[in-house]
Structure formats: C-alpha cells, structure tokens
Amino acid sequence: MVRHYKLGILGCGAIAEILLENIILKEKLENILIAGVYDKNPNAAEEFKKKFGVRIFEEVDDMIKECDIILECASQEAVFQYGEKILSNGRSLIVMSSGAFSNTSFLKKMRGIAREKNVKIYLPSGAILGLDGIKAGKFSELERVELIVRKNPRSFKIRDEKEKVLYDGDAKRGVSLYPMNVNIASTISLAGIGFEKTRLKIISDPKVDRNIHEILAKGSFGEFRIKIKNVTSKRNPRTSILAAYSVLALLERLTSELEIGC
Ligand SMILES: NC(=O)c1ccc[n+]([C@@H]2O[C@H](COP(=O)([O-])OP(=O)(O)OC[C@H]3O[C@@H](n4cnc5c(N)ncnc54)[C@H](O)[C@@H]3O)[C@@H](O)[C@H]2O)c1
Structure with a gap:
C-alpha cells in the first residue's frame, strides 16, 4: 500500500534545507507533500519561503492540525517543547535531535503517549551507519x-x-x-x-x-x-549531510510498498 503524507517541518536549518531541495526542487519523493515550516527565528522561515515557496506556520499548533507527521530538525529544546503535544494530537514524530532521549524518563513518557495515541516516534539513522x-x-x-x-x-x-x-x-x-x-x-x-x-x-x-x-x-x-x-553541511558545519539524506530514506520507506533493510 502506497501512503501519502503531509509533512510539517519544525526547524529551518541545514537538515531542512537539504530535505526541501530534494523534495521540492528535485521532486524526489512524490508521495510527500510539504504542508509548511515553523521556526522560532522568523528570518529563517522567511528565507525558506523565498527559496522553496513553502508556507510558514505562525504557530506550531496550526502545523500540528494540518499535518500527518512532523519532522523535528531544530534542537533538543524543540523536542522537549513540542514532542508531547505532537504525539498527544495523534501525529507521528520524526526526531533528529535524538539526544533529547538520553533523558530516558522523557523517552518513556513519549513512548507511553505514542502507544496510547497509536502513532510512532521515528529516529532516523542520521550521521551513522550500522x-x-x-x-x-x-x-x-x-x-x-x-x-x-x-x-x-x-x-x-x-x-x-x-x-x-x-x-x-x-x-x-x-x-x-x-x-x-x-x-x-x-x-x-x-x-x-x-x-x-x-x-x-x-x-x-x-x-x-x-x-x-x-x-x-x-x-x-x-x-x-x-x-x-x-561530509559536513556548509550551512552548519556540525551537521553531517548524510543525516538529512537519512530522513529522505526514512520518508521513502514510509511511503513505499517495498521496504529494504530492517
Ligand atoms: N541524529 C543525527 O545524527 C543528527 C545529525 C545532525 C544533526 N542533528 C540534530 O538535528 C537538529 C537540526 O540540525 P541542523 O543542522 O538542521 O540545525 P541548524 O542549527 O542548522 O537549524 C536548526 C533550526 O531550528 C531552529 N530552532 C531551534 N530550536 C527551535 C525551537 N525550539 N523551536 C523552533 N525552532 C527552533 C533554529 O532557529 C534553526 O533555524 C540539531 O539538534 C542537530 O543536533 C542530528
């Protein structure tokens, strides 16, 4: 079964930029519709609106209402701030700032909400292999x-x-x-x-x-x-570009009838 997803992006930085270049400019994932972006820094969101023509959400709550799934590519702070709300509203969440889950009691709480709401938390492989x-x-x-x-x-x-x-x-x-x-x-x-x-x-x-x-x-x-x-991103030298590609691969897996690898 091929699924279509409306994706909301939380954080307009290095990872989101590679993602939007591939999904919007290169039209790589036809089953993913970008609903819009949110960033606490309005200039970052404006830059993405100009470059990719994406909608800017003024509030995360509006983004949650309009999306099937949210990608956090912002910060650990954003995971703590919005994670529970996203899951509680019945939306799945892709978390790039997986370091937030080194707080294992927070992870336990998030897993509990996801189970109750029948949604999922995805941690892409990011910058690593194996x-x-x-x-x-x-x-x-x-x-x-x-x-x-x-x-x-x-x-x-x-x-x-x-x-x-x-x-x-x-x-x-x-x-x-x-x-x-x-x-x-x-x-x-x-x-x-x-x-x-x-x-x-x-x-x-x-x-x-x-x-x-x-x-x-x-x-x-x-x-x-x-x-x-x-290889690291020019926009953010702390971020390996493979991390963004791993999100694209995850989205492909979610929308495809064929899954390869465990
Ligand atoms: N899992 C991995 O392997 C992996 C690899 C690379 C990066 N990361 C993590 O992914 C995240 C994003 O990386 P990046 O390089 O795209 O970052 P970036 O710094 O280039 O961009 C982050 C954007 O998110 C925004 N933001 C930060 N906190 C926010 C909040 N609370 N609410 C709304 N917007 C907020 C910032 O204003 C910025 O525009 C970082 O936390 C980074 O550590 C994970």
Whole structure:
C-alpha cells in the first residue's frame, strides 16, 4: 500500500534545507507533500519561503492540525517543547535531535503517549551507519557496542598538535561531558544495549578534516566494524549531510510498498 503524507517541518536549518531541495526542487519523493515550516527565528522561515515557496506556520499548533507527521530538525529544546503535544494530537514524530532521549524518563513518557495515541516516534539513522546490524544483533547475545568519534581539535574548540583521546568510557557519562556527540551516541545506545553499556571513545586528531565515526558491535552473531568519513553541511558545519539524506530514506520507506533493510 502506497501512503501519502503531509509533512510539517519544525526547524529551518541545514537538515531542512537539504530535505526541501530534494523534495521540492528535485521532486524526489512524490508521495510527500510539504504542508509548511515553523521556526522560532522568523528570518529563517522567511528565507525558506523565498527559496522553496513553502508556507510558514505562525504557530506550531496550526502545523500540528494540518499535518500527518512532523519532522523535528531544530534542537533538543524543540523536542522537549513540542514532542508531547505532537504525539498527544495523534501525529507521528520524526526526531533528529535524538539526544533529547538520553533523558530516558522523557523517552518513556513519549513512548507511553505514542502507544496510547497509536502513532510512532521515528529516529532516523542520521550521521551513522550500522544500526541495522545492531538492531538485528540485539536478538543474539550482543556483548559489545562501541562508538569511536574522531574529529579535528577545532571541533572541540581546542588546539592539539597530537592525536589525543579525550574520553573513553560509557556513553551515559560521555554525552554529558561531550554533548556535541549526544545525537549519534543516543541513537546507537537506544538501538542496542543502552547508555550504561555502550562504549564511547572521543579522539581529537589534527590529521583529520572530516567527522569520522567508527561503530563496532560484537555478539553471538559475529562482529562488525564500520567507519564513515562524513561530509559536513556548509550551512552548519556540525551537521553531517548524510543525516538529512537519512530522513529522505526514512520518508521513502514510509511511503513505499517495498521496504529494504530492517
Ligand atoms: N541524529 C543525527 O545524527 C543528527 C545529525 C545532525 C544533526 N542533528 C540534530 O538535528 C537538529 C537540526 O540540525 P541542523 O543542522 O538542521 O540545525 P541548524 O542549527 O542548522 O537549524 C536548526 C533550526 O531550528 C531552529 N530552532 C531551534 N530550536 C527551535 C525551537 N525550539 N523551536 C523552533 N525552532 C527552533 C533554529 O532557529 C534553526 O533555524 C540539531 O539538534 C542537530 O543536533 C542530528
């Protein structure tokens, strides 16, 4: 069954821009209708109206009324601000700022509302690879999941001349010390063995220019190690462009009669 969705976009930044370029300008997902955008910064929304001809919602409440599904690509603050309201109104929610769910009691509450309202919360794979293997491997004895983040020292606002391990420990403490990695660490922890058991290593490396993520998983299924060298957005150098493409892939999956991968 092919489904059509009216999508509302919360946040007019780097991710939304790539999404709208593909959906509106390149007409890549014909079953997705963009209902409109909302941003707390009216200039950001105005820029998108000019560039893509999208409608601007003055209030998030109006966007919720008119959409089937909302994409949050704004901030953790936006997830806390609007998440419960979106689900309570019977709308599914795609969350890019998955770091909000490192607050596991908030996640529990959100899941409860989604269950009650028969809607879904989607966390796209974002800037990382290997979630399919972690999700499938979880059904075996998954012993170890590790994320190794390697970035140029300027990403950490430091000046190192040599490679240096900044953190090596559990993801729970790691995301509080280095919140800039909170989205990927949260998505991996939630997909696999949780924040306490997932290992996080953060390396400052002056030899690299891209954000490099390595994901290792080991269990009774076997083991894998995946490495990605992410290209970052010019609009927001903290954001890997693959994150936006992962939303497009999720939307394609939602609207297609064929699903590939778990
Ligand atoms: N899951 C992942 O792998 C992944 C990857 C990249 C980015 N992200 C996250 O996705 C989010 C969006 O990324 P981006 O690069 O597009 O950000 P961006 O900074 O380029 O744009 C965000 C936009 O959202 C708006 N905004 C922020 N808080 C808001 C609020 N409370 N209400 C309304 N508007 C609000 C801002 O004004 C801005 O225009 C960020 O939280 C980022 O950390 C996740």
